[in-house]
Amino acid sequence: MMRYLEFEPQNDEIDLERIERLHLRMQKREASICSERAKFYTESFQTTEGEPYILRKAKAFAHTLRNMTVYIEPDSLIFGNQASRNFAAPVFPEYSIDWVVKELDEFEHRSGDVFRITEDVKEDIRKIAPYWHGHTHEDEVLRNTPEPVFLAEKQKVIHRGGISMSGDGHIVPKHEMLLERGFRAISLEAKENLKRNDLTEENREFYESVVIVLEAALDYIKRFSAVAYNLAQNTADFKRKEELLTMGRMAEHLMEGPAQSYWEACETVYLVHVLQMIESNGHSFCYGRYDQYMYPYYRHDIDTGVLTREKALEITTHMFLMNSSHNKVRPYGHTKFSQGYPLYSNLMIGGYRPDGTDGSNELSALCIEAMNLTAMAEPNFSMRYNKDTPTDLLRLAAKLIRTGCGMPSMFNDDVAAKGIEDLGIPHEDALDYCAIGCVETGVGGKYGHRATGMTYLNWGKILELVLDNGMDTVSGIQMISVNGNEGSEVTYSSYEELWNAWKKLLKFYSDLAVECDAVCDRSLAVYDADPFASCLIDNCMELGKTLKNGGCQYDVISQSNIGPSVLGNSLEAIKKLIFEEQKISWEELRQAMASNWEGENGQAIRELCTAVPKFGNDIDEVDQIVKEIFESYLELLPEYKTERTGKGPAVSRYTMSTSNITSYVPNGLDVGATPDGRLAGSPLNEGCSPTQGTDRSGPTAVIRSVAKLPNDRVAAGQLLNMRFSPGTLAGEENLEKFAGFLRASQRMGIYHNQFNVADSRILRDAQKHPENYTDLIVRVAGYCAQFVSLMPETQDAIIARTENVL
Amino acid sequence: MTEGLISTIQGYSTKDGPGIRSTVFLIGCNLRCAWCSNPELMLEGEKDMVFDLNGVKHSEHVGTRISANQLAEQLARDKIFYEESGGGVTFSGGEPALQAEFVKETSGLLNEMGISCALDTAGNVPYEVLEDLSTEMDLFLFDIKAYDESIHKRCTGVSNQRILSNVKRLAEQGNSLIIRLVVVPGYNDDRDDLKNRLLFVKSLGESVKRVDVLPYHSLGTGKYQRLGLHYPLASDLKVTEECLEDIRSMAEDLGITIHIESA
Structure with a gap:
């Protein structure tokens, strides 16, 4: 039986049985x-x-x-x-x-x-x-597409993503x-x-x-x-x-x-x-700030007596539920990067008005109730919050999170808005931001297509190439050499040399990825010409052109970079074990990695690698490296131009995002063992989250680590995914504590945070008996999906996320 | 600067007082509870826990010497979490009161930073020690493991005379108390004694802010093996629902609200 979170109906204008029927039909749909x-x-x-x-x-x-x-x-x-x-x-x-x-x-x-x-x-x-x-x-x-892009794809460094064969959306x-x-x-x-x-x-x-x-x-x-x-x-x-x-x-x-x-x-x-x-057939066609632009209609109807709160909740819930009736089919290769039939139709509530006062209202709370009744993966429900967010609304959001549906995902107004403002976008517009994808943000009605995910860059693979002098030993392709010689032989005599090699390769492949973006973008300008979508966004009607041709007011795009934590942990392991403590030699490390830590020696070395501090535990030395990794990419961005620069938009820029949907799983498959002790083929880390299972100091330490990153410069979305056991959130007291955790995370300067609340036992059972768990919705990355629709590898990656049992 | 011996700090600790807390586990205890789930904290000094994982021997070192300053700095990192949730730091163990000077110095530093502190104690120390610490503590989590002295002796190896008198005096001095009543089948679950424990708690009056009943759990079993110790209890011990229900109704009759921890 469906239950409200806190809503107490005063009349029978909402028909729960009917909602239940609709819900069931959506849940069992094929x-x-x-x-x-x-x-x-x-x-x-x-x-x-x-x-x-x-x-x-x-x-x-x-x-x-x-x-x-x-x-x-x-x-x-x-x-x-x-x-x-x-x-x-x-x-x-x-x-x-x-x-x-x-x-x-x-x-x-x-x-x-x-x-x-x-x-x-x-x-x-x-x-x-x-x-x-x-x-x-x-x-x-x-x-x-130029030949080098194809080569980089064969090396598995670059993945062209959906936009090379579908529309843009976002x-x-x-x-x-x-x-x-x-x-x-x-x-x-x-x-x-x-x-x-x-x-x-x-x-x-x-x-x-x-x-x-x-x-x-x-x-x-x-x-x-x-x-x-x-x-x-x-x-x-x-x-x-x-x-x-x-x-x-x-x-x-x-x-x-x-x-x-x-x-x-x-x-x-x-x-x-x-x-x-x-x-x-782009995806992430989003609703933006629903509780803001709908509120005048809601208020008017309630005040004039033509609508009751109960009816409003019913209508809203039906609308939410109908979002599960849409679908998109992707090639199987792409599906691995985005599993669970996602459409990423983000719908957002809460947050500042353009004038800086908090805009949350009665409808914001009603939307949370509607999402609770909807209990499906779409719409992708998000909430903005800040220091002025009413306690009651935050508690209600926490209650929805506690149901385990993974929603709402929480966006920190101060950090997200600052990121957008720093791109050169006026303060009032920045404060009016919303999610335009999973965790990507932009200004509704003014942003052109695509905050992120143009081209995916596998940072785990780049790390591998750094260790092999730019040679991909799997495909045998070498596009660039670190030391000027052909072949995989390279020695680094200091951490600085290693770091410079990373920067060299990062620039090489990021440049290529920008070229790849441009090829797709130019083609999309023709094939994804979208007069319907364009005429509803500033300033296409004024300029007489589509978004892709420069009709949008703000043109901010980004790529998606995968694996910063794996990379940071790996560099830290090398720095410590080889250069500082000289506990192992390059040769030993490489051999152990090549064997995927097999044998007594391999295992012993892996233990050393695993014991080195890891990102997500508030340990400055490794957190600093991860921060520098972010900065090494951010430094490159001012050089990159979008296809629409000078063609209409007031702002045309590249920015950064770690919104990488499920790509951390297939990208991991392409990367051998890494110096952080990670096994060959296992997933990379998700977004800016710690590598699965390496955050051992509790959720507050994760927040403290992530807070050290330049979150307000990752202006297209910084994804943090955490997992809590249901028991940790049970009862009123624990709920209050969790709300306190959210408020504290906001103050600490996190960009975004989303939660899975399901214990491992249940998830494992769902793998075994999928038929009993069609209702189990989990956080995949920047979106939610029915757990049973995911591939086994992705299900495993979700189970492997550190569960905070407290 | 005083140094102390601790094992770990548990962040986002939700069971050791109000709000989000960090719990510091100090090493060393002067009770020998048969059911102790933290034997590595019960025994004095640093030690290694050895265990087998997929046929490979692993060793885990327990015990870090840390100065009050360092510890306070470490704990203060979660200050914003404490503030937003009404939480703070809880000193636990082992018996934290055995390192009173260190705890006092650390909590003093934390108090200066505006961080609230609590002491999770079994109370088997001279009253002056607790009284001295009370100036820095906003809360005591006080264990009462049995009312009858002989039961207490049998279960913990020590008399409870001083313990009961200490908690009484703390209560009289107006210190806020959370009383914790551990229940272990066959050890301290005698119905009369349970009732006497509850009666005693009631006699402590207004100072008692909350009463937690902690049914025995066997989570500590693995640690005994790792320390090369024999686990003293049968592994399948479990407090029955009937027993908990009985405690609940006795408490109700006495007008005491209890919270039963889920194992």
Whole structure:
């Protein structure tokens, strides 16, 4: 039976049984592949040959919206569907198609993130594939990727990530604007602009596309009217009938003008989300600061008596739950980096207003209650907090964390906002930041695509190359040499020499990664042209161009760097054991590592390595090294330019992020034993968290270590994941202590913190009996997922995180 | 500068007083409780615990000499956590009162930094020692292991006359107390004695802020092996639910609120 955290309903306007039914349907839903979008896009593209690509995309989007299946989920107060069935993933052939065809027969047989697919759908895909083959975003990227990037990929240093074959996502529309104006007004604005005579070709194509996509979006919404009326006719239940009639009326006028109520506003932001995910297969299309832009609608409706708190909670919960009906299919290779069918649809509450006062309100608390009832991995629920966050709200958040769902993840206003402000973004905008991915942050309605995860850099692998003179002994590829000689032989006579080698290789591969980003970015500007998403973000409408072409006000991107703690611990081990204490020789260490610590000697050396101080225990000497590692990368960033520099955005910059989703697991597979005592192939550390199992001094020491890092310069998100045993949070007293822990972490200067609250016994049992644990949601990285949908290696990595039993 | 002998510091300790605390475990004890779960802290001096892990011999050294200054600096690192949760530092062991000078100096330094301190003691020291320490302590966690002297002797090797008189005097002086009642089946779970313990606690009056009942757990078994010692208790000892229920109802009858720790 579902329970509220603290909410006490005063009437029966919230139907818990119905929420439970919806929840159960979402929990038991099956991922599948839907070919509708692919078919309609193909049909449309075949009739628009020769036209500008953005117009072709706009027309295909419109054609799809007017013809795709639309349905209303039974019981739901919220309508809008991305594909023909609940949890079906559409196919986006303009981004990439070859892998889809190749994996058609494998979707059902994956070890994680399985997709059902019918023979008919396979047939559909096979039929359209030849039309797209050679003409996709992926093909364009491959054509333009320089040879060194491929070599670095073969060395497993660089991973191109999703953006080399899918859309970009990672944006937050300007919700307050679209709720105030509606699609119609924006479409009219575009039409007005088309009358201007100073337009470039790019401007004209953009405005034309905006008109096409918004008109189609309005038509799409109206289609639900007929569905609702139809369902109403065939519904005996009086209450449901009335609801469906209301939904039908709502769909007739929604977005023709301003949103008229909380329900309409909620429905609207949901639809925008769905539409974005039909336009592009990027992910992390986020809701931004929901409790801020929705509050005026909530307040108005409550004050005028048209809405009760109970009804508001019901509507909000339905909307949250409907987020589990969307899906995205990725190539299997990418799935390893992002398991659990994540969409990273972040929804944020709490935090400062632009004027610096705390903006949390009644709706913030209601959202926490809604997420508790939702109990699914989406939306990716986050909370901003600061010294003025009300104690009651923080306690409520702690209660939700305690349920074990891993949410909300907590963002520290002072550090996150400072990071953004230091990029050159005005103070008021920085204070208005939100999550635009898992832990990535940006300014909603003003940031262009992508705070992070352009290209992934495996720092564990770079460390290996440093020890082998730049030679990857697995692939036999050497792109750069530390000492100028070919081959893997290199000797370091001091820590400084070793450190300089790290900096040399880091720069070499980071430069390459930036090149790799640019290739993807240039291609995305064409293939991911997104008039719908763009027209809802400043200043695309003013400048007459898409986000990717420089329409956004702030253009901040970053790569994702994986393994700083493994790297820092390894450098510390070498520094101490070889240079300072001379307990072992290079040769001994290398031999022990090469054998993966086998044999008596190997084990003895591993014990020495393991005993060296590790990051996460508040030991200055090693924490300092990890800090220097962060700084060594930060130093490189001012040199790097984005593709949009000087083309429109007020700020165009590279920044840093450690948001690396599940990539720390597969990246670890590519890295042999490391000097910190880590076994070959085992995961690297996650985000800026200590390496799994090496933080032995309790959670306060972890916070103290992480607080030493330059967190306010990791402006695209610094991920810290911790695990507490359920017993540690049980009872009122422990809850208060945990809330104190959160407040203290905030004061100490942590960027972000998220929690898993499940004991190892339960997780192991879930591995053995997945059928009993479909409801077990865990923190994976910057997002949550159903534990049982993850691959076994990732499940193990989660179990291996140090459990704070206190 | 006084030096002390400690084993470890447990951060985010939630069971040794209010708020988030750091608990320092001091080495050395003058009781010999049959059920002691920290034998490495009971015996004097530094020592090595030897154990086998997958056929490989490992050795773990127990005991660090540390100055009051160093220890206070180390503990103060969590000051913000104490502040935000109403926590502080708890000196435990072993018997911390056996290193009274060191504890007093350390807690004095902590108090100067605005950090609250507590002493987790079995109380088998001259009253003057506790009285002297009380100036630096905001709280005593005081163990009462049996009421009847012979039971106490049998279980811990010492009389409880001084212990009971000490806790009484601490209470009379208005010190805040958390009383801890450990219950070990077959050792100190005699119903009459349990009742007498509760009655005694009640007689301590307002100074008692909280009463914790700690059912025996066998988590210390491995440590005995590592120290090459024989574990004195049967390994399957467990306090029954009935017994706990009985304690609960006796306490209720006496008007005492108790908290039963989950093992």
